[in-house]
Amino acid sequence: MVEEKDLLGALKEYFGYDTFRPLQRQIIDSVFAGNDNMVIMPTGGGKSICYQLPATLLPGVTLVISPLIALMKDQVDGLTANGISAAFLNSSQAEDVQQEIFSRISKNEIKLLYVAPESLQYIDAVFSSGKISLIAIDEAHCISSWGHDFRPAYTQLGYLKSRHPETPIIALTATADKATRKDICDQLNIPAAKQFIASFDRKNLSLEVRPGNKKLDQIIAFLKKRPDQSGIIYCLSRKNTEELAVKLKSKGFDAEAYHAGLSHSDRIKIQEDFIQDKNQIICATVAFGMGIDKSNVRWVIHYNLPKNLEGYYQEIGRAGRDGLPSSTLLFHSYADVVQLRKFAVNSGNSEVQMAKLDRMKQYADALSCRRKILLSYFGELISEDCGNCDVCKNPPEFFDGTILTQKALSTIFRLKGQESISLVIDVLRGAHNAQVLEKGYQQLKTFGIATDVSWRDWQQYLIQLINLGYVEIAFHDQNKLRLTPLAKKVLFEKEKVRLAHVIQREAAKEPVVAEKNSENTLFEKLRQLRLKLAREEDIPPYLIFNDATLKEMEKHRPMTDEEFMQINGVGRQKLQNYGYNFIKEIIAFSKEKREKKPRKKGNTYKATFELYKEGHSVEEISKKRKLSPTTVYSHLVTLYEKGEAVDLRRFVSKADLVAVKKAKEVLDDPATLKAYFEHFQEAIDYTSIKLALSILKKEENS
Known part of the structure; x- marks a missing residue:
């Protein structure tokens, strides 16, 4: 090992x-x-x-x-x-x-x-x-x-x-x-x-489903609130991709169509332009995406209902790969279902594909937390609602559905998990059709125990129970309904179940978000630098650093090699290739901000110095000030170089000080910490090197 x-x-x-x-x-x-x-x-x-x-x-x-x-x-x-x-x-x-x-x-x-x-x-x-x-x-x-x-x-x-x-x-x-x-x-x-x-729970993705009417108007409103963000719109047909791309272009959006009917060279160019942030929006069939490792896709829209939850989940997963908040939006309509049923009937395993399409439709029609539905489909059961889907944000009215649930679960149990949803409902409602009578299900104790609930409502309630994780569909075994381990809590442990009233819900309105001028933020400066370097090297920008790494740089503002190495997503090779450029940009931005903004009394160095004079260790100062130890050491070096009474020798061993002094005499490029770090084969850390150099510099100048 x-x-x-x-x-x-x-x-x-x-x-x-x-x-x-x-x-x-x-x-x-x-x-x-x-x-x-x-x-x-x-x-x-x-x-x-x-x-x-x-x-x-x-x-x-x-x-x-x-x-x-x-x-x-x-x-x-x-x-x-x-x-x-x-x-x-x-x-x-x-x-x-x-x-x-x-x-x-x-x-x-x-x-x-x-x-x-x-x-x-x-x-x-x-x-x-x-x-x-x-x-x-x-x-x-x-x-x-x-x-x-x-x-x-x-x-x-x-x-x-x-x-x-x-x-x-x-x-x-x-x-x-x-x-x-x-x-x-x-x-x-x-x-x-x-x-x-692994957990299938991508908490950074918001989930939303809307009826498929006036889709273009809804998409334009959606995009206007997300300027400069990359995204993918998945369409069912090649024709849809081309028509939608043309309409979006006419409205001023940077959009391209992508589908298998294009030439190989056209597909490659469109894909590479998207990866390299040269175009913003791709209107695509599902032929697009598996080859995309782009980390800063901020949203995914499904113009049509997908054919199954596996494909849907993988496609929305192309948003927010860097862990930052990202949006997903699904439109669905009866016309989509009709078209997808035709595809399923003509597929090699039509029964399985039809059942998976039904499950996809159930997700779109759901009245309970959508994330619960997705996770339960993949066998992951959670108890809390997510709070980050349209149903959670605009919940339907609920009622105590415990008795209804117990009736349904008991029926599935007595049917020994051997029947599909339609026959389960027939037994619950006491139907005397040929299938029920041939199998003798009229003899079951649960036969006809819920005749007061309509067939359509029972269908919706069972879909909710599937989505809540109490029931699962055995796709590989003729779509039979079976109980999950959670069902025992309702049948034997008196767990309460809340079901949503079966009503037609209006789509949640797109929240109004004020557009922000992001041109002067450090993140935008770093993003533009990343784009410039990527164009020079002819590689996708996210291969240099992803958005999450840039956000962390914006937050912590590293100004030395050592501080830069503390950022998630920065390895040795990337420090060597890009560290100088990004640190230079961060220092320039910080200097510009300091010049524009009057400095507050009691600056951060003074606060560190006061704690140091009180006798606190670096670790204690770090905890009290909520700063990294690296930043505290950096403060102490600055104070020392300004002539304050700071004894840096407390933090550097004599052996390290002697070693750095000798290295300074022989190194070809003694100006960079990296040169020393590599010279010592990583045996002396960046902080010790920096402290030693500061001591030696002051001694030379005295």
């Missing part, structure tokens, strides 16, 4: 983070233990690090199977920006390019190799000597016909385990229900894989 210091060191060094996200550490430990792994983690949850970080520490190559060239290129560009050697292979590359990659592999110069499933034939001979340390299969749901994005080329991947039996396989996807998860493991020949299912 790899030491924790090595894992955390690699995490900060290459990815810029000090701590792991939930489940990442357990998954990585399992990889190093040699296990096969099935990872279900929502978009933006940090799936990639689960194989990219082990790849940096494993001896051989990590082979990554990925479905799209654009996605592979994006991942490789991101890894290279982080200082990790990576490459991708595909059939469109010239032979000399492929041979160069093979040569680098033979010299152990590549840690991650991305390959499309169709291109596996090119690498068989190269890896016959057992150089593969790990096999990662990204977007693993593509292997399953149960999944929402089935790709036939993925079905050949089962041979990888047979060919490399000692090499651990990690399969990763953002969305897969129980049936899909089992199918993935079976087809990949990893039935004993350790399963890691």
Whole structure:
């Protein structure tokens, strides 16, 4: 097992983070233990690090199977920006390019190799000597016909385990229900894989559903309140994407249409322009998105009802990957349902697709917390409403539905979980139809116990119970209704259930948000700098830093290399490549603000100095002032250089002071802290180096 210091060191060094996200550490430990792994983690949850970080520490190559060239290129560009050697292979590359990659592999110069499933034939001979340390299969749901994005080329991947039996396989996807998860493991020949299912709860995404009338007017109002924000509008047809893009352009919005009918070169250009922030809005069919790793998509709109919740969840997951607040909006209409039913009937597994469409419609029609519905669909049950969806913000009227619920749950229990929603309702209402009589259900104690509730209302109440997590639909077994563990609380533990009255609700109105002039904020300055550097390097801006990292820079305003390294998302390579430019911008902005704004009495340095004179330690000052220790040390250095009675030698050992003095005499570039840090091979930290240099400078000038 790899030491924790090595894992955390690699995490900060290459990815810029000090701590792991939930489940990442357990998954990585399992990889190093040699296990096969099935990872279900929502978009933006940090799936990639689960194989990219082990790849940096494993001896051989990590082979990554990925479905799209654009996605592979994006991942490789991101890894290279982080200082990790990576490459991708595909059939469109010239032979000399492929041979160069093979040569680098033979010299152990590549840690991650991305390959499309169709291109596996090119690498068989190269890896016959057992150089593969790990096999990662990204977007693993593509292997399953149960999944929402089935790709036939993925079905050949089962041979990888047979060919490399000692090499651990990690399969990763953002969305897969129980049936899909089992199918993935079976087809990949990893039935004993350790399963890691992260929380599907993306709290930063607001959820909203509206009736699909006057959609264009609603979209324009929505966009006007989100100027300069990137977003995707998903449409059901190619025609919709083109018509909508034209209409939005005529209203002054920067929009492009994207669909499979465009030429390959046009699709690539539109996608790259969006990734590089050259255009703002994409009106797309579901052909767009899997290859998008863009972290600053701030909103996603569904112009039409999606065909299932898996696809919907993955598509809205493309918003807010950086963790910042983002919006999602879904329009639905009867016309969408009719069109999608036609698609489902003509699909290879029409019964399953029809049932999943019904579940999607139930979500759109829901009268209870939408986040509960999404999470319960993926087997994650929560008790509290989210407060960040349209139903929670504009709740319907509720009543005590405990008795109705008990009647429904008891009926499902007595039917032994073997019937679908329609027959459950027939039994509840005492219907004497052929199906009920043939199966003898008129003999059940619950037969006809709720004749006073209409068939339509019962349908809505059962949908609510499914959405609340008391009942689930077994899609893989003829859509039968079954009880979940939560049902026991109602049947045996006297838990109360509140149901919503079945009424037609009006759509929640778009909140009025005052437009802010953000041009003069530090975030905007840093965003423009990021865009300039990205254009110079011809890479997507978010590969330099994502919006969340820029927001943290805006908040903490790092002005030294060491302070800059404390920002989440800043690793060693990015400090080296971009630190100087961003620190310079932050210092310039802060200086400008100080000149414009009169300084308050009792400035921050004086407050630190008073606590220092009282005898408080740096740690105590840090806690009292709610500042990082790094900032406190920076204050003390400034005070010392201004001639205040601060004894910096208290904080630096004599050995470190002597070492820094010697280094100063031999270094080619003694002006940067980074030069010293690398000279000492990280044995002396940035703070000690900075303190020592300040002491030496004062001694030289005295």
